[in-house]
Amino acid sequence: MANSNEPEETNLLTVFNQGLDLYNSICNSSEHTNSSTVQSNVKKAMSLFEQATHLVSYAGIFSTNEGIEEVATNDLQYLLLPALLGSLSLKLTNGERKEIIDVAEIYYKDFMSRCNDYGLSNYVFNEKKEQKEPQNEFDKIAVSVNTRASKIQRYKEQKELKSKLANLKTNMENEHADEEIKRDYFLTMIKSFIHEAVDELNSIEMEKPLLEYMATVKKDEKKPEPRRPITPLKPIIITKDAVQKAVFGAGYPSLPTMTVQEFYDKRIKDGIFPDPSKQPTGPLSLQQSALAGLDLNSEEKEAEEKEKNLENDDPEYIQRMRRMDEYKDEHRRGWGNRANRS
Template sequence: MSQNEAGQSTDDREPLKQIFDDAMKLFDTIENGKEATNSDPVQTSIKAAISKFEKATNMVSMLGLFSKNESLEELPTETLQYLLLPALLGTLTLKLCSQHRKEIIDVAEIYFRDFLQRCKDYGVTDVEVPQPSANGEGTISRVQSEQAKIATMVMTREAKIKRYKEQKELKDKLSTLSKAMTSYNVDDETKRQYFTTLLLNYVNEALDELASIEQERPILEYMEKHAGEPKPHTDRPRPPPLKPVIITKDAVQKAVFGLGYPSIPAMTVEEFYDQRVREGIFPGGNSSNIPHTTLQNAETDGDEADKIQKEQLEEEDDPEELARKRNMDEYKDDHRRGWGNRYNRS
């Protein structure tokens, strides 16, 4: 199959550059959008962009645009952007939500490693592609001495600080070059600087994503391993907190309290006794053993007993009762009704 300098096949298929540009527009919309990544419209856009980037990758392979025997300087300027394809596919793959997470990170890892290795082969960067730990358990680190571990931590920290500074400089440079790329008469040198800077920026992002994948994988493997196991036995649930109980005199007062305080249970004396019998606190028995005299009836009986006793004392001419009544009459003569009310004072 023949090809021209722009990477376009001679048949009637869609040009590679147009497919790549359309996919990049979708990619920028996804990256800069404010809608949630797991929403249906965003997921649809992600899948559409992945499909376009995959199509572009297949066309790059068929056209044979890259070779290990070439250097970065030998590649045409327009071809440099296609080195980004694995990194773009890895970034979009991590945003998928409809598949198993472990499968997603496995595919994304392949993309990022392929991208870093290709950039190293072409001399874009000299970073070593990090190798995955054995089964995610850090077998190598366990056999290292304490001094070797400390040295590794120091080197890792210094590398992170260095990459952070480089990342900031690359962002600033990209911002300037992006504005220059919008010009109609942009020259080839500016395009080449822009694509090279974009590649270096994605090198750092790919390293960060691989580090995150290495941390996430053991968690996913552990969850997958223990997914079918029964949950461990938990302690007995705590009993519900106690609630206050208002003992009312009769059913009428219970209705009033029930309406005024619906969250506080109210019951009559009989209902309270029945509840305690059911709980085994009070002795049980038939209904004849349950006291049916409410507090209101008990108060009424007490008043009637006092009246009967007073009447008996009056009939028997009890001296103490007669003296009490005489003193009360004299008190009433000296203290007229209403004197204690301040509204009746002159």
């Protein structure tokens, strides 16, 4: 049986190491997380770790009925798979953020649950925490102090673990490293990821209400009113009569046409031309008078006025005309013109 499983175990170790090398290169990269290169590597690493997870599940390496001392040294590193997948999930920039943190939360909680089962941690999940509100200000201060103290303590422990991990990694590179060094290295790595998982789960808990609020605001936002379609500018061909309109309409169906009468009626409707059916009020311009059929010739008006005065025997008008005749009799034409003086 051992011989039949050996190729499978070798394949698992190869896939896991490839994913771990890619994960370390991502963490040490100076490129932005949202760069195409980093995002491509994140997806590749996740694919490798997912493949390794399937192989671990198929081989049945872990069991909730055993202690950590019963797990083979080389198998300890596979406990990191959900933590590594959770860390990589949070580095994704494409997709809905809510879905990303939900997936990362599942991975980290699975990792912490397994660590609890093997006695490597005593993490209390939110579902099991007692929801007790502080009774007074002193209780609130005590909770705040304890929370801050636990964060400081985790930070110190994390720093020490990283330093220890760096030293153990140097020893691991020695081909003569014994099993004790390997086991210590893997357990230290697991403890380091436990601290990271706790911090990330706390961050996720704080981010989730914010994302829910933003989703609510986005949902309640009124959609902007659709802009009224702008009538496209079209040429208008003026035709002389309805016959030409029918001809042009048939020849150029895409161009609207109108007769002269339709054009004139449209001008009246737009207020550019006067409406002949309405009596004009106030003084008229020459154009309005012409369009209305009125004649403003001053000479004709004067002749009409003279004829009217004669018919009515206006004494003032007759007296004025007599004085004009006497003046003409006494003064010959051209009198007073310096050019005609002798």
